Amino acid sequence: MYQPLSVFIGLRYLRGRSADRFGRFVSSMSTAGIAIGVLALITVSSVMNGFEAQLKGRILGALPHAVIADGQTASVKNRVEQWPHVVATAPIQTTEAVLQSRTGLSAGLLEGVDPTAYEPLADHLLQGDIQALAESRYQIIIGRAMASNLRLRVGDQVRVMVTSASQFTPIGRIPAQRLFTVAGIFHTGTDVDNQLMLANIHDVARLMRIPPQQAQDLRLFLDDPFAITDLKPMAESAAWQDWRVWRGELFQAVKMEKNMMSLMLSLIIIVAAFNIIAALIMVVMEKQAEVAILKTLGMQNRDIVAVFIAQGSLSGLLGALVGGVLGVLSSLYINEIMALFGVSLLGNGLALPVVVNPTHVVMVMVLAILLSTLATLFPAFKAASVQPAEALRYE
Structure with missing residues (x-):
């Protein structure tokens, strides 16, 4: 050679x-x-x-990749769904809440979701069904870690309190609260299990004392969460938050x-x-x-x-x-x-x-x-x- x-x-x-x-x-x-x-x-x-x-997969697969405030108008929703990498959109109403059971208290983020729309946590359910979150039934789905800390099982009742919607009474300021029934338990193997709660979007709106028909936020799910940097400029003047705010440091x-x-x-x-x-x-x-x-x-x-x-x-x-x-x-x-x-x-x-x-x-x-x-x-x-x-x- x-x-x-x-x-x-x-x-x-x-x-x-x-x-x-x-x-x-x-x-x-x-x-x-x-x-x-x-x-x-x-x-x-x-x-x-x-x-x-x-x-x-575990953390970003269980959270919305981005949230556009007041994005449920038809024009915004239709425009967002045409963006590259966007595979699904869904309405959401979020607030911080405190759960009280017979054995203790736990704080976390309460997400009001539409059970008929895309929900990534549905793939992580150990018990229950996402369709159980029907309007006016006041059902809630919590993580396994939170259920273990509060000693809750499916079918138990738990008091949900929202401090941002508190009101003055003769005995002082009292947060908005209501009894919810545990309809399901999910497990992702991350800290999300001890922080996140799901309920019907209209039930959460009533608990927050806002009209259920009021403009809601729009959450986006992408085929690649790391492509979020390419989409933020497309949001223009809309209020925008993405997973980098919640989990970017990790x-x-x-x-x-x-x-x-x-x-x-x-x-x-x-x-x-x-x-x-x-x-x-x-x-x-x-x-x-x-x-x-x-x-x-x-x-x-x-x-x-x-x-x-x-x-x-x-x-x-x-x-x-x-x-x-x-x-x-x-x-x-x-x-x-x-x-x-x-x-x-x-x-x-x-x-x-x-x-x-x-x-x-x-x-x-x-x-x-x-x-x-x-x-x-x-x-x-x-x-x-x-x-x-x-x-x-x-x-």
Whole structure:
């Protein structure tokens, strides 16, 4: 098979001679360092992507992705439904409320919803049915954590108090309140279970002492919650809130942690690239006479540079390919590998969530190859500066 002369000589130098064991050892360690760095970066990033996707599914999958105030007019609703990424809209009326049972109190956010419209929490119901939230029946659906704290079951009655709709009485200021019947219990596995309550939108409006027909807010659900930044400018002057207000800090913290982990693990690749510099400098010092002979045979400086760039780049390419394959395999089977050694990071038999992003894998491998190539430039130009007469003076 045809090979360019520079690549052919670079491969010979990469394999080294049997007598040059130390040089081969340093070259092998630099290749192994790049492979380990790529492996670690891909594995950790895949696990962090899995945690982010799990949070995205559990938390953002149970909340509206955006809410437009007073958005229930026909013109606004029709315009919003034409926006990109919007898959569903539904009316909502929200207020802070306090629940009182026979055993205690709990505060949270009471959402008035239309049981005939789209409701993401319907997929998380353990008991009951979203259709039970019929108008004037004063039914309520709560999370499992809240039900456990208040010792409530389906069919129990609970007092709902809304402080924002309080009124003055001869005995003082009393919040609007009414008995509701627990019609269902949902479970998302997040703090939403202890904060959110659902009731019929008209029942909530009456509890808030506002006309049921009054303009309500409009909640939006997107196919990708992270596309919300593209939609906010379309809201123009409408009052707008989205999930970043309620849960933005959590996802910013996850993103920052992922970036910091990637930065620290990238240092492994950078250190391995410096090892390539050391290995090539050793080769240049050893091969000065051979480089001088090659130049006397007619090789140009650019050809000499290409020889050592090929040697270092092939070392980086080999490390990136091996690390990429091992990184993908370790990401896909990380739970099986930990189970083999009896390790459980999350406890209770929980598995680490993993999402392998092919684009990210390719980017990490390309970055490793680029760093390896950049590391070869100084030794390569150092080799090209060898003067044949000086190198062969004592040969």
